[in-house]
Amino acid sequence: MITKMAFLLTCFLVSFPVIARAEEQFPADVTAFVRNAEICQYLSGEWDSSLPEDRKDALLKEMNARCTNIHVVQEKLQRKYIKNKVIELKLNTYQF
Known part of the structure; x- marks a missing residue:
């Protein structure tokens, strides 16, 4: 009998390649934003x-380089890609 956690892990691992391929297909400006957003969130969690x-x-220094005006870039990309639901969902995963 498969435990609930094992089932969820299997579902994630099976769907991960699809998610990764979708992100690989993002335009360069979205990819750059996602990279900076991920680093920004990581750095903010490191602060103590x-x-x-x-x-x-x-x-x-790194937060200033990665996080300054990131919400402005996010809003610009949300307007630019308003009709692309995959990109819109990805952009909306970040809260700044």
Whole structure:
């Protein structure tokens, strides 16, 4: 008998190639946004006021490079690709 977790994992693994192929087909501007959005979210999760100053400085520098105006880029892409439901769904997964 397959457990619920094993079933869900199997479903994800079976559908992952389809998801990955859809993302590979994104236009360059959407791909660049997704990359920056993922990095931005990761960096924001790394921030901690107890970090050493040099690590905080490095994080801030990278966050400024990746996260500045990311919501503006997101809104621009949402308007540009309003008729593409796959891209629209991907863009809407990020909340800034």
